[in-house]
Amino acid sequence: MNKLKDILGFKLIELNSFSLEVFDILVLIIILVFTRLLLISINSILSRLVKNKKLEERNRKSFWLLIKYFVWVISLVLCLEAIGFQITIILAGSAALLVGLGLGLQQIFADIVSGVFLLVEGTVKIGDIMEVDGLIGRVTEIKLRTSEILTRDGIVIIVPNHKFITENVVNWSHNAFLTRFDVSVGVAYGSDPEKVKKILMDCAEEHMDVNTTANTPVVRLTNFGDSSMDFKLLFWSSNGFAIENTKSELRFMIVKKFHEEGIQIPFPQRDLHIVSDSTKK
Numbered sequence: 001m002n003k004l005k006d007i008l009g010f011k012l013i014e015l016n017s018f019s020l021e022v023f024d025i026l027v028l029i030i031i032l033v034f035t036r037l038l039l040i041s042i043n044s045i046l047s048r049l050v051k052n053k054k055l056e057e058r059n060r061k062s063f064w065l066l067i068k069y070f071v072w073v074i075s076l077v078l079c080l081e082a083i084g085f086q087i088t089i090i091l092a093g094s095a096a097l098l099v100g101l102g103l104g105l106q107q108i109f110a111d112i113v114s115g116v117f118l119l120v121e122g123t124v125k126i127g128d129i130m131e132v133d134g135l136i137g138r139v140t141e142i143k144l145r146t147s148e149i150l151t152r153d154g155i156v157i158i159v160p161n162h163k164f165i166t167e168n169v170v171n172w173s174h175n176a177f178l179t180r181f182d183v184s185v186g187v188a189y190g191s192d193p194e195k196v197k198k199i200l201m202d203c204a205e206e207h208m209d210v211n212t213t214a215n216t217p218v219v220r221l222t223n224f225g226d227s228s229m230d231f232k233l234l235f236w237s238s239n240g241f242a243i244e245n246t247k248s249e250l251r252f253m254i255v256k257k258f259h260e261e262g263i264q265i266p267f268p269q270r271d272l273h274i275v276s277d278s279t280k281k
Contacts, residue, residue, distance in 0.1 A: 027082040035075040042067055061126045062142065066119040069144060107162070111145040114161035118142060124164050124171060129240045131170035132159055138241050152241065178211055178236045181243055183250050186228030188264040193221060193229065196263060200233045203253040209239040209246045227266045 204217035
């Protein structure tokens, strides 16, 4: 027993008032192992809630990131205390340094605080389709300081978290799974408007990415232009990330059906009237 006590009390490092014993290393290992096991258990519980459909996958990832950061911060504080560092004394002694760092790194701190708000509020979740600075993409990861967005071109953009808090961004997935989009087309004067409407409706109903169950597509005659009657097809789709492909395919279908039905899409035309001056010879 005394031998074990001597082993645990053996000093590995001794500098002035600071000493590091074998017992301190053992406590440090126990804290780290316990932290790891705790995180594994929490992750398992969250996964089980998702499997039982009591929690959405996007919410699970947000909760997991927030809990992981919090647990590791507590674990780090306990580890420092275990090896003899007094956190309160360190913070008090470095107050002036922390103020200087805060002024110099205030933007980074703003991003970190914004990241915490994002994870707590859940206004932005992994998988959401966002429009930031005119770029549209899917959120693939939310970190404490930055988030990653995958654009339609397959490019990953690193976005500071403060942009989601302080600037106007569009979250296409925030309040609904379905989003409304539109395709515009002009037809020549003399075309039957009801026939054009039917063709546009048929194209929407035949396309697999257009949702006709929850919301019926709508065709509007929006304007009598200089060279055409302008129509707009409004439809709902869950394929927001690749909606430009859906719009393109709808346009191909519209052109094909117009050609089959003899409906023309006119090009801009202008009538030129030449008036001759009969007084000049």
